[in-house]
Amino acid sequence: MNLLGQRWQTFIARRHPPASGSLALVHKRIYIVPTRRGLGLGLLLLISLVGAINYQLSLGFFFTFLLAGIAHSALLRTYAALLGLEIAARPAEAVFAGEAAQFPLALSEKKGRERTGITLLSPDGSATRCDVPQRGEARAAIAVAAPRRGRLTLPRSRIECRAPTGWFVAWSYLTLVSECLVYPRPEANPPPLPFGARSGGGGLQAGQGDDDFAGLREYHPGDAPSRIAWRQAARTDTLLAKTFQSPLASQVLLDWEMLAGLDTEARLSRLAAWILRAEAEGHRYALVIPGFSRPLDHGAAHRAACLAALALFPAEGSGA
């Protein structure tokens, strides 16, 4: 059984090589079998046929064959729902370990058929249903559990369809190359943020604090919309961002070395939790970990860069 299962897996892997970007469901890739309900219908057909033979019922024969024809008609439609469908992977948004990664897919229909009841199944069994309009596109996401930080690749998933009758199931395998970044799981109750821990001294540091307006500077991607000087932008045709001065106390330095004594994953977890908190509370923060550092800043882009560095930090014992 196990051997058979392995054979099947290698067979499927060979038939469905990884495709980057998008793939089209051609007839070689689609499989179809009757469902349990379909087998029930088969049994019904058999009983009707025996009944028709025994009672010499001509119209009983006709009815039996008519039902078989209807079943065939349903089979073709189930198959047609997948045939020629094009599926492309869209960039996945990063998640934290322990959450489910959502791999968005675009299903596009170019053959002029409305396709209903398309179901995407991830290997862990979560299912998403969607309908693809005629010559249109539908978005759906495959949810995959992301237990560990790092890069999560979209595993081989199933796309299937039981419409219109539920008597047959047609399916194919999605082997799209797509990745999702998984940030470390943030520590649940981290210690307070280490304010100004290493830079020392008091006073004000001109820059991008929060409290007092200090002037305008050019807009950088990642600046919060509330910081954009809309009035000036309208006059000058360039986007400007307001800068503020803030007390040193609201500057956070997140340093790997501060967390000596914890193991790598625990450190990453705490740093992640601190980044989230600093961001939420509006502090500027810098991150220093072996092989990566980022100066004081804040905003979505900064946050993403810092968390990505944590996500991709070499695991303990990996030698990197």
Next chain:
Amino acid sequence: MKTEQRNALLLTGAVALALAPHLAAQPLWLMALLAALLALRAVQSLTETRALPRWLLLALTVVLIVLVFQAHRSLIGRDGGMALLASLVTLKLFEAQGKTRDSHIVVMLAYFCTGTAFLHSQSPAMFGLVMLDTVAITLAALQLERPQGAPLQQTRLAGRMLLEAVPLAILLFVLFPRLPGPLWHIPVERGARTGLSSDRMEPGQVSQLALDDSVAFRVEFDDQPPPRSVLYWRGPVFDYFDGRRWLPPQRFYVPPRIAPQGPSLRYHITLEPHQQRWLLALDMPTVLPESAQISGRLQVMSAAPVMLRQRYTLASSLTWRIDSDPGLALARQLPAAGNPRTRALAAQWQALPAEERVRAAVAYLRSNGFVYTLEPPLLRSAHSIDEFLFDTRQGFCEHFAGAFTFLMRAAGVPARVVTGYQGGEYNTAGRYLIVRQADAHAWTEVWLDGLGWQRIDPTAAAAPARIESGLARSIPQGDSLPWMLRGDDNWVRLLHLQLDVLVNDWNQWVIGFDARRQRDFLQRLGIGDFLSARYLGWLLGGVALILGGFAFVILRPRRLKLADPAARHYQRFCRKLARRGVVRMPQEGPLDFARRASNALPHLALQIDAITNEYLAIRYGGEQHRRESLRVQVTQFNP
């Protein structure tokens, strides 16, 4: 209405439609109970009441099973089994409330119930009902898988699926091997007998049938049909008289040999089911159908009661001789006493030869003012034959046949009563003869040495028109008759005959398509037997052609249909240019394309510009009235 309500109602309706033909055949109380339950379910789905509690459903199940068993003494077989199935499907419908899995089971059961409706009737009307219900059930199945589907679109899909199934169904209907008999013995249900009775014959019995214009059987002759006056279709024979009634033979013996004296006449009878064993044959049968036998009284008997419409082939000779009959003594039986006046009349002829005695009796019936009528006075006396022959002198064929047979026996001539049908109506539209229940008749057979059993029809003596032109012309005007039996050729009647041709074709080619018909048909295709390569070729080739054809049609990409006629015309223009190698790029605007096309085909530049301007004016300028001009220009554009 919410989608769940609508879908629940649809499923209930489909089940009700599937059960209707079965309920019509069930006892009234079961019919009423199940109909009430179905109505309750329909109301429930409309008003969104809570599901019936489980214990109540269980209790109802038990009650219904007990009641069905009480009624049919069985839970299997056609009637008991169907009653049980109908009950269970109805209850399952309650259990399935809001549950997809159970609803799918109901769908399967509904398909089964609607298919088994053909056990009750295979008429075109039933066929129509079943097809309608098949669409309804398929629609219910589609709605289960896609509850929010648009009803109209889904109905169209269900209809299309049924239509797509028809070619395959027809192919397999014709080619699937039919067996000559059932796989195992079917328990015979005692259905209502129709038509003539073989239990007894007494005054009033045949005349009851005279008002019944339903078809008893249809006949096709291989050659020219014989004249009406010899069309005596032989049915049950009676040879025991108990003083009032004629009873069927009690003792059986080896049938006498019939020596045909004339040419043999081959014909095919399609007999409507009458739930009895006797078959009808033209006097006298010489070649019998397979699996039928002839009895001592020269009746053709089938091996089993005729429960389904049956077609068989016979040959008969219209003149015959029979040399000896071991049962002759039985044909002289008379009660010890009774009907003294009749016996006295017969005694007057004792001295004459047998033929003369017969002739004298016929002459007596012809010359004493006997009246042939559908409404004869009741015979109340214990000497019923005396009363008829000497007092009332009004009767239907069974009065004449009974009295004449008695008279013959009293005069010492062996005689017996034969019942069956006489005549029939020739349907020129379909070249076959329709014999109706109203054509039921009774006559007498007498034994004449040297000739054997010969037919004497005493009714013919009193009312010759009955034999020559049928019932309608031979009874008094005042007697009421169903309109199909009246002689006048009005258009309703002609239409009815045309309709009967359709019914007959349906019976012959659809319902009657059995092992024999299939063999004949396949031989026409050059197929000898089911194992031949040719048969497999037809079967597999046909199946592959049909399935492959639909696969091609359904799986091929569909061309984009543009709603805007102007865009359609423009697309036609682009296709014409594409054939000349100027293909419009997907992102290319009409003006850019026109410029490029004009450069490539300078001699057409004027036309290309004109068409493009026309199109743009309609599309973006809203000048719809220029559409016709665009159509014409595109049509005339021939690069």
